[in-house]
Amino acid sequence: MSRGVLLVALNSTTDQGNELDYVRLAKINARLIRKNLRLPVGVVTDQLTDGFDELVFVSKAPTAERHIVLDQKHEYYHWHNDYRRRLFDLSPWDQTLLIDADYLIQTDNFLQCFEFNAPFQIVNSVYDPTGRNSFAKYKTLPNRTIPQKWATAMYWNRDAKQHFEYANMIAENYQYYARVFGFNPLQYRNDMVFSIVSHMLPSFNMPFKMWMSSGDCNIIHADDTGIKIKYNNSVQRIKNDLHVLSKDIMYEHNLDILEQWSLADD
Amino acid sequence: MVDDIKQKAKLAWDRKLSYFNLKEKFQDQLTFAYGGGMWNADKATIAFLTAFQDAEHITMEDVYNVPRQVNPVELLKMCKEKYQFAANSWAVEYNNISRTRRSDDV
Numbered sequence: 357m358s359r360g361v362l363l364v365a366l367n368s369t370t371d372q373g374n375e376l377d378y379v380r381l382a383k384i385n386a387r388l389i390r391k392n393l394r395l396p397v398g399v400v401t402d403q404l405t406d407g408f409d410e411l412v413f414v415s416k417a418p419t420a421e422r423h424i425v426l427d428q429k430h431e432y433y434h435w436h437n438d439y440r441r442r443l444f445d446l447s448p449w450d451q452t453l454l455i456d457a458d459y460l461i462q463t464d465n466f467l468q469c470f471e472f473n474a475p476f477q478i479v480n481s482v483y484d485p486t487g488r489n490s491f492a493k494y495k496t497l498p499n500r501t502i503p504q505k506w507a508t509a510m511y512w513n514r515d516a517k518q519h520f521e522y523a524n525m526i527a528e529n530y531q532y533y534a535r536v537f538g539f540n541p542l543q544y545r546n547d548m549v550f551s552i553v554s555h556m557l558p559s560f561n562m563p564f565k566m567w568m569s570s571g572d573c574n575i576i577h578a579d580d581t582g583i584k585i586k587y588n589n590s591v592q593r594i595k596n597d598l599h600v601l602s603k604d605i606m607y608e609h610n611l612d613i614l615e616q617w618s619l620a621d622d
Numbered sequence: 623m624v625d626d627i628k629q630k631a632k633l634a635w636d637r638k639l640s641y642f643n644l645k646e647k648f649q650d651q652l653t654f655a656y657g658g659g660m661w662n663a664d665k666a667t668i669a670f671l672t673a674f675q676d677a678e679h680i681t682m683e684d685v686y687n688v689p690r691q692v693n694p695v696e697l698l699k700m701c702k703e704k705y706q707f708a709a710n711s712w713a714v715e716y717n718n719i720s721r722t723r724r725s726d727d728v
Contacts, residue, residue, distance in 0.1 A: 468655050468660070472655035483646060485646075487636065586633070590633070591633055591635050591728050593728045596647050596650075
């Protein structure tokens, strides 16, 4: 069976004119994935680009604006995130792992998902390596009914068609489900959609936690000993897969740091 | 310049948190797939499997609470390999952290 990793990378520009270059970030992560998982990497994008084994073209649909903080300035951008639910048919592989471009891969943990090969697997728990337990409030959906899953990383094989059909149905009736589960109806979020899917259909939680650094953590260095983050005048070095929430990762000098690191030993 | 120096002097590094993170990572590294199930190569599983080395097959609950038929000899071998690999890398990284003195060197 063929297997590979998909990244979604659709660039956007903030209302202040700052470019969010997800394609460049995805290229960096593709190198890390090849190094650690030794799997082909594809990108879901709307532009021609090199650095990937497969290109999956989509066109950008109109989206709601999302608020972010870049270098302590409040900005807005169009968050093009409504693609995951369509990827079942678009994936070139029988076994697909989908991860966010800003989930930087430093281990081979995800290979377990391919070996286990349950039709649909998703991240269930999150770990905050700064010791502040910043994500404890996201254990369930806002009205505390069902567990919140994280669509940051999802695995599926060819038997997961029903999961994606169900995700499409939820997305088409997003306002209704937002009322039932108490989340914001204005901003489409994959986490909400796939939390409901994995609650309603047989799904498996990934057997390890997703390490995630919150919005105030900035990358200051990266090498083969891991990613060094700074927060609240503290530092930590993380040598594990890390989902970086801070949008400062998109700054050119941060992308330069990550690019040099990903190119080392190539 | 002075502000830069002050900033650097203030920069703290929590060694205990680094040790704690390492232990978390070690625990995440213990899981593996085998025989259609997902297993945790922890001490309890290794001890349990050791007691069944004379059996050809046993039924055992995996990390998703699914009872599965497994070969205890094969599974124990994989558990031991997984445990030793994860524990060794934990020890190496632990030693590196224990030698670190300044936040600059983290």
